[in-house]
Amino acid sequence: MKDQKIYIIGAGLSGLVAALELEKSGFSPIILESTDKVGGRMKTDQVDGFLLDHGFQVLLTSYPEVKKYLNLPALNLKTFDPGAVIFDEKDSYIISDPLRNPLKVVGMAFSRVGTFLDKVKMFTLTQELKKKSIEDIFNEPSLPTLQYLKNYGFSDQIISNFFKPFFRGIFLEKHLNTSSRMFEYVFKMFSIGHAAIPEKGMQEIPNMLRQQLGTTQIYFNTPVEKIEGNLISLKNGETLEADRILICTQPDKVMPQMQGQFSNPKQVINLYFSLQKSFMARPMLGLIPGEGHLINNLVFMDDVSSAYSSSDRSLLSVSVLETELDEKELIKKVQEELEHISGIKSDFFKFLKSYYIRYALPTIDDLKASIPITECKITDHVFLGGDYLLNGSINAALTSGRLVAESVVLSYTPTH
Ligand SMILES: Cc1cc2nc3c(=O)[nH]c(=O)nc-3n(C[C@H](O)[C@H](O)[C@H](O)COP(=O)(O)OP(=O)(O)OC[C@H]3O[C@@H](n4cnc5c(N)ncnc54)[C@H](O)[C@@H]3O)c2cc1C
Structure with a gap:
């Protein structure tokens, strides 16, 4: 099994779980990841003493797959x-x-x-x-x-x-x-x-999956351009020959024949501000009902986990769903809305950073909890994983990673 060239495209949750499962069956896969970190849509930056998740998201502790792959006590979860x-x-x-x-x-x-x-x-x-x-x-x-x-x-x-x-x-x-x-x-x-976040940011989740890997190699900054048959063309011009390829991201970008098969994804804009002191002072989500405003939800992240701010200021995360405004205008309008709901002057909300997340969640017509593992296989060499196969959630990403690995393992059994 060790000599099999198995490539996984994508080091998001699904790709990492696929690698873990393949290792359990004796394979040593190679992950090709276009960015410089594991995590895909689940990442955290450190900026000016704050932990900034790429988009507000939470782990639901009741997700069934979470218990299989994550050591929840070690994540030191902070619940809302x-x-x-x-x-x-x-x-x-x-x-x-x-x-x-x-x-x-x-x-x-x-x-x-x-x-x-x-x-x-x-x-x-x-x-x-x-x-x-x-x-x-x-x-x-x-x-x-x-x-x-x-x-x-x-x-x-x-x-x-x-x-x-x-x-x-x-x-x-x-x-x-x-x-x-x-x-x-x-x-x-x-x-x-419960809805929860790891004490030190959502990135701790993919980091924990990565730490469990043994023989898997990860090539960062290695974007895949195209897949044809069992050949992987990298953006840097190299070509790799594979025995099996697991595409653990939506496949239309690397398989031109799949273009047009997927609906436009859901987008979100996440803005971070610092403020002298949280005006909610509780680990709770804030919601603004009604129409005609930009902010949908807000949360002071350090009210949930104090490690999100190592400065003496509070960290406010604001989610905006749709807007035509440019960044400068958007920040100004959001600050005005914050003044309106809190009574605190808009200039006191110090802008830190924004994340425009163009692919946040897949748009799927026929949502599923699972699929038969045979459906992950699309050719003798190519297999699919990723949340877009099931539903847009952490649980679905973990499930799909497991399923695609099982499908690959099955392809090596003598009857297949
Ligand atoms: C803002 C936001 C909020 C969310 N909120 C929640 C929530 O509260 N609860 C919840 O359960 N889920 C939530 N989700 C969804 C959850 O984060 C995803 O379902 C999950 O992270 C998807 O994992 P994945 O492995 O399927 O895909 P991804 O994380 O997208 O991983 C794909 C990986 O493939 C890499 N890649 C892509 N193309 C190439 C290429 N050509 N070559 C090499 N590498 C490539 C990418 O860089 C990426 O690392 C949210 C997502 C976002 C963005």
């Missing part, structure tokens, strides 16, 4: 308080645990986001989803989430005050057109686990 701080036109209030214990949310607070009937329906939905398996969720007919919520009988009030701002920040699209399967799945994961 469930619920959200809602900043509405008048003031701010907390809705404490709507996805886990809706009946426990104080009546007064709940009445600001929805009706008493919404509260009961929320409770019913939590109970239903706790019992429903992930497989069953992904076998359900798919509806746009907004339609699903209306069919379930939720009022327009709770849809616009809570569901829209909360799930827009997860689906990274404004209209909740994402499949109801993803809604049920994410809702279930929130209701049985």
Whole structure:
């Protein structure tokens, strides 16, 4: 097995897990990665004493694959308080645990986001989803989430005050057109686990996968240009001959015949500011309901993990879903919105850095929890991995990495 030339394209979560699984079967793969770090869409920079994740994202501790590949205690996870701080036109209030214990949310607070009937329906939905398996969720007919919520009988009030701002920040699209399967799945994961970040940034997750690798080699700064048959053409002009190729990124860029097969991905802009002191002072997500504003969600990262700021200032992460504004205008408008919700003068929010993430989540019509491993194989030499095969999540990326490796191992068994 050792002499087999197995190349994995991409050192994101799926590529790293694929390498781990191949090693377990005695292979020593080589990962070709275009950037200088592992992690793909999950990376963290260190800037001026702050830890800046590339886009606000969280690990849901209930993801089943997470327990297989990550040593959660070693990540020293810092959890968010469930619920959200809602900043509405008048003031701010907390809705404490709507996805886990809706009946426990104080009546007064709940009445600001929805009706008493919404509260009961929320409770019913939590109970239903706790019992429903992930497989069953992904076998359900798919509806746009907004339609699903209306069919379930939720009022327009709770849809616009809570569901829209909360799930827009997860689906990274404004209209909740994402499949109801993803809604049920994410809702279930929130209701049985916690949203968390590693103490020292999301990059710790791929770093932990990398540390588990033994014989795998990683070639950084090695972008792949094209794959033809069993040949890999690198951007630097070199050609590599492979026994097996695992493409652990959306394949259209390296396989021209796949172009046009994928919908435009979801995008997001993540802006970081520092402020003398957090105005939320709790490890909670902040949401701004309604339309016509730029900020969808915000969080003071050092309220969740103090290691995100080693300076004496707080680190604010703001997510913006869509805008035509250039960066300068965007920063100014976001600072004005921050002044509006906090009462703190806009110039006090010191801009640190922005991340324009053009490929944040794949847009997938038929979301899945898993696929048969035979579907990962597209030719005798080429195999596919990556979240875009299933659904846009950490769990899906880990699952697809495992599946594509199993598919490669199967291709070496005598009957294949
Ligand atoms: C802003 C944002 C928020 C998110 N929020 C959440 C969340 O809260 N919870 C959650 O579960 N998930 C979230 N996700 C999704 C999660 O991060 C992804 O599902 C996961 O990281 C995808 O891993 P992957 O291995 O499939 O792909 P990627 O991470 O995209 O890895 C692909 C790798 O391939 C490399 N590559 C690409 N092309 C080439 C080439 N030609 N040659 C060589 N290398 C190449 C890339 O550099 C990259 O390293 C979020 C993602 C983003 C961006």
